[in-house]
Amino acid sequence: MLARRSVLAGLIATPLVPRPTWARDPIAADPIKVGVIIPLSGGAGRQGQDVSHAVQSMATLINEAGGVLGRPVEILVKDDESTPAIGVAKANELAAAGVAVVLEGWNSPVTLAMQSVLARAGILDITMISKADAILASASNPLAIRLNSANAQDAAIIAKYLGSLSKKARIVFVTENDAYGNGAQQGIEAEFKKAGLDYTIAQTLKFPFAQTDFRVEITSIRDARPDYVISINANEGAGLPAFLQQYAQANVGAPVICTVGTVSPSVIETAGKAANGLHSADIYFPQTEPFASDPENKRFVAQMQKQFKAEPDKFMALGAASLQIWAKAVATAGSLDRKAVAGAIRGQEIPGTIFGTVRFDASGQMQHRHFVFTVKDGKIVVES
């Protein structure tokens, strides 16, 4: 709503010298509709709402700067309920609403289900967060674009970090049993082998995304006597905080390594003291260099504070950056055409984003620098 107000204010204030009626272009005033499909309810509902706020904040910034191709951006947000069938229905709804692009994706299965539908409808589809490798490999969406780091990139950083701690160890995986979780574990195991680490996989415990009671799994972890526990759990609203709390109560002792990007500030807030001591890595910290002094990031952080009284986390930054990168690509392409805009992103370098100058490889994957961190006294302490 604030975005619309800003747009209206801009439209009222700009024409100090009114143009004659015949010279006005009615299309120029039409907003460009941008669809956002993300969970707004259920286990990932809170994070999804945060991401949608971040996209709206970026829309406000873009509109204040003149919009896209001279037209304001209007954001249409839909709740996929973390269910692929509902994601498909929402994708169809947005296609019917005439959106120019859809920014989507928290759960990989939902993204995989939606991307074919959007591709058939001729709508550009930018994946904000979902991580499954198949998202960029699908023949049904040859113009796929993803901002969040890929499983392979994440796996390498986890293996590197563990390798710096110990060359020989017993590992237990607690893995979400879906496209994201299984792909992440395979990637990490492959990196262990590549790095020549003498690790024994003492146990792999798989669980469904929605699980919040991990007491049986934690008993199994204790019995396996691991040196490290690797948690692959994207249910940051409920599942991961619950696991951390139950794990701390059981006093197992082995350090927990959470896969890249699964520990948002809301996880630490919900898990409380149980989050202390966990290790992970991520790609964005708003108050840490090189982001803290970046003017685009500072503008975005300030807008989030002003509009939603919130400090952005990685997911919010990815959401906002998706819109920002699309807007820059449209400006470069000079049109909203799906292929032209995708061509201005895939395999290209784009400066002036929240993440600084970003580079996409030919498959549409954005490249990242990872930062390892530990949670101490409820705060994220970046190590490298």
Add this chain to the structure above:
Amino acid sequence: MTHPLARLAFAGVLAVLGFLLPRLLGGSSLVYDTLVAIAIFSAMSYGLDVILSDLGEISLVHTAFFATGAYAAAILTVTYGFSAWTALAGAVLAALALALVLGVITLRTREFAFSLVTYAAAVVCMNVASNWDFLGGSDGIVGIPPLDLSIGGIELTAGRSAEFWPFAYLLLLLTLYVVHRFRRSRLGQAALMVHMNPRLATMCGLDGNRIRLQVFLLSAVISAAAGWLYAFQRAYVGTDLFDTYFLVLMLTGVILAGRRILLGPLLGTALLLSQKSFASLGAYGDKLVLGVVLVGVLCLCPKGLASLWPRRRAAAVTDAPANTNPANTNKARFPSPVWERGQG
């Protein structure tokens, strides 16, 4: 309207009006999307309806048959490059094979035990699909091509929802016809007798288990055919097809209008999906509406919303002299709605 030709003409007019419904409702993409989903999910629900209404059992494994149809379509077209027709044949055969195995295991159980065993079977199927690379594992199978049922020089293809509508509608009509004929067939009457009066069925020389298995196989094929078309519409299959979302949709669709009503699952599914598409209150609001409606229907009219329909004919059936035909006895318990008049 008792003359067969008059009823046929009435059904024909209804079928034509149904086909034109998207255009009558404005022809927007949203209308087409919603109606295609209603047609496919209704067809899926009829598989369960046959079990629930005619065998009196609550099957919780029908998501597996739906998924089997979808997976067969995906594997045969994506992995092996077969046509959509071959995929349909494969979907039917795969569903029959699975139903045969599950039927032999589950159909000796009754009521609560049957539901539990079928639920366990569904969980096993989901875990197999999640962990077997041949079925795409947890990634599922992506890249299903657009539907192509072209025959000779006749092009029959569909990619978008508006193009899918004729196929989804035809599937729905075929399903309605099959269920209608089934209920008038000897198998349908026998199934009802086995359900309503198993002792009498045995005395009449009917093999209850064999009849239950045959009905189970039929119901599996119906749900699998819906899954086959859904795979082409969605272009992706994954383990979410086993989710409770589809099970709840099926169960609610069948229960909402009432059991053993030909158009019941269609009306129930249409109510649910239309509310989500055109009058959504958000995820939590929609679930609340669904819960309230379900509780209301089950408490206030346990035979479904159709039982609120004027009961002249039902009263006539109930007032009729005692009838020794078990099928007719059953009709007195489950009053037929107007659109099934003259049956049996």
